[in-house]
Amino acid sequence: MMASTKYNLDPGLDLILERVIDVPRELVWKAWTTPEYVTKWFTPAPWQTVDCKIDLRPGGLFYTVMRSPEGEDYPNIGCFLEVVENEKLVWTDALQEGYRPADKVGFMTAFLLLEPHGSGTKYTAIAIHPTEAGRKQHEEMGFHEGWGTALDQLVAFVKTLEA
Amino acid sequence: MMASTKYNLDPGLDLILERVIDVPRELVWKAWTTPEYVTKWFTPAPWQTVDCKIDLRPGGLFYTVMRSPEGEDYPNIGCFLEVVENEKLVWTDALQEGYRPADKVGFMTAFLLLEPHGSGTKYTAIAIHPTEAGRKQHEEMGFHEGWGTALDQLVAFVKTLEA
Numbered sequence: 001m002m003a004s005t006k007y008n009l010d011p012g013l014d015l016i017l018e019r020v021i022d023v024p025r026e027l028v029w030k031a032w033t034t035p036e037y038v039t040k041w042f043t044p045a046p047w048q049t050v051d052c053k054i055d056l057r058p059g060g061l062f063y064t065v066m067r068s069p070e071g072e073d074y075p076n077i078g079c080f081l082e083v084v085e086n087e088k089l090v091w092t093d094a095l096q097e098g099y100r101p102a103d104k105v106g107f108m109t110a111f112l113l114l115e116p117h118g119s120g121t122k123y124t125a126i127a128i129h130p131t132e133a134g135r136k137q138h139e140e141m142g143f144h145e146g147w148g149t150a151l152d153q154l155v156a157f158v159k160t161l162e163a
Numbered sequence: 164m165m166a167s168t169k170y171n172l173d174p175g176l177d178l179i180l181e182r183v184i185d186v187p188r189e190l191v192w193k194a195w196t197t198p199e200y201v202t203k204w205f206t207p208a209p210w211q212t213v214d215c216k217i218d219l220r221p222g223g224l225f226y227t228v229m230r231s232p233e234g235e236d237y238p239n240i241g242c243f244l245e246v247v248e249n250e251k252l253v254w255t256d257a258l259q260e261g262y263r264p265a266d267k268v269g270f271m272t273a274f275l276l277l278e279p280h281g282s283g284t285k286y287t288a289i290a291i292h293p294t295e296a297g298r299k300q301h302e303e304m305g306f307h308e309g310w311g312t313a314l315d316q317l318v319a320f321v322k323t324l325e326a
Contacts, residue, residue, distance in 0.1 A: 013263070058221075058245065081244065081262055082221065094257040094264035099244055100176070101257035101269025101293040109262040130264040 007111065012132045015143045017125045019151065023158040025114040025121040029086045030161070031154050032112060038064065041157040044149035051075075056083055061097040077102070081109070088113055105130060108138065123151065170274065175295045178306045180288045182314060186321040188277040188284040192249045193324070194317050195275060201227065204316035207309055214238075219246055224260040240265070244272070251276055269293060271301065286314065 009016060021028070031037045035052035042049040043066050050073065051065040062078040079095035082088055094106025113124040125147055129135040172179060184191070194200045198215040205212040206229050213236065214228040225241040242258035245251055257269025276287040288310055292298040 008261070090262060092258065092262060092264060094269060095255065095272070096293075098171075098291070099253060099255060099272040100291050101255060101272055101297075103268060103293040105266065105268055106257060106264025109258070109264055128261070128263050130259075130266040134264075 007126060009126065009128075013129050013135050015127045015129075015135060015138060017123075017144060017147045017151070019123050019148075020117050020120055021123050021151065021155050022120040023155055023162070024119065025086050025116055027158045027161055028114055028121050028123065028154065029089075031158050032089060037157065041153035042066075042150060044146055044153070055097070056080065058083060059097070059099050062091045086114060107134060125151075170289060172289065172291075176292050176298050178290045178292075178298060178301060180286075180307060180310045180314070182286050182311075183280050183283055184286050184314065184318050185283040186318055186325070187282065188249050188279055190321045190324055191277055191284050191286065191317065192252075194321050195252060200320065204320040205229075205313055207312035207316070218260070219243065221246060222260070222262050225254045249277060270297060288314075 031041060033054060033056055035054050038052040038054070039049045042052070042064060046069040048067045049064055050067045051063070053061055053063040055061045058080055060080045062080055064076045066074045066076065068074070076093060077096050078091045078093045079097060079099060080089070080091045082090040089112040090109065092106055092109035094102055094109065096102055108127045108129050111124070111126040111128075113126070115122040115124075127138060127143065129138060194204060196217060196219055198217050201215040201217070202212045205215070205227060209232040211230045212227055213230045214226070216224055216226040218224045221243055223243045225243055227239045229237045229239065231237070239256060240259050241254045241256045242260060242262060243252070243254045245253040252275040253272065255269055255272035257265055257272065259265050271290045271292050274287070274289040274291075276289070278285040278287075290301060290306065292301060
């Protein structure tokens with residue numbers, strides 16, 4: 001079943017990136033869940049991820065700091081909701097560590113889904129938003145290009161681990 | 164270990180109700196997770212709970228409608244985060260069904276914790292808030308009296324099931 005069907009996506013509110021990549025999902029999982037790896041690929045250059053904290057359990061903190069080319073820092077505080085090793089990671093910025101509600105409207109909840117595909121991985125990233133305006137904003141920020149470029153960087157990084 | 168210690172509560176942001184009640188936790192769990200039971204005890208009279216929907220899984224909907232003595236309806240949309248039968252229920256209104264962020268700042272995340280205590284139950288309810296203002300608002304709405312009175316109603320209701 002396609003993830004888009006299984007997750008009953010709403011095209012007005014949700015965004016999805018699906019791609020088959022030629023690296024094994026165990027390494028994709030490591031790239032996503034190891035803080036010092038995340039800083040290597042997470043933000044499309046010339047943006048950088050300059051800090052990352054991961055407490056890999058439901059309710060645990062997912063914290064990143066993105067630095068713009070101009071040197072401005074943008075911290076992102078999120079909370080993991082589901083953690084299934086090598087398969088599924090779900091998190092949201094509507095909650096902080098320990099499931100505490102954020103002091104702002106959540107921008108999104110994100111699903112990362114990894115399925116084996118030959119010697120590679122079927123990679124699915126889904127972002128669900130509270131409103132159509134939120135979905136549009138994310139699309140205009142460059143969801144597909146941004147998450148796609150980050151994925152290219154992830155694949156290139158993972159290949160340095162394999163080598 | 165006290166729940167207040169285990170959950171590392173912040174007195175500025177969090178509220179807790181702890182009580183030992185003389186009904187078994189399996190029935191307390193049923194009273195909390197069966198929609199037609201929830202409507203029997205959930206809101207301190209003369210308020211009523213006139214509708215309830217429960218999809219008992221992480222990401223599932225927790226929906227209630229409270230009716231004021233004047234006949235005004237107040238719907239509450241929430242999402243379950245953790246479901247451990249007879250032990251632990253966690254939900255938040257910062258998210259809607261399927262973990263979608265709500266289109267408003269979350270009021271709270273709530274933890275219901277049930278431990279066996281002789282033939283009864285050690286009952287703990289925790290509400291964590293995004294800000295001190297949120298905690299104060301909940302306190303002034305009558306957290307302790309409200310949740311306490313609802314618990315009295317729950318115990319009385321459960322005893323009708325046992326009889």
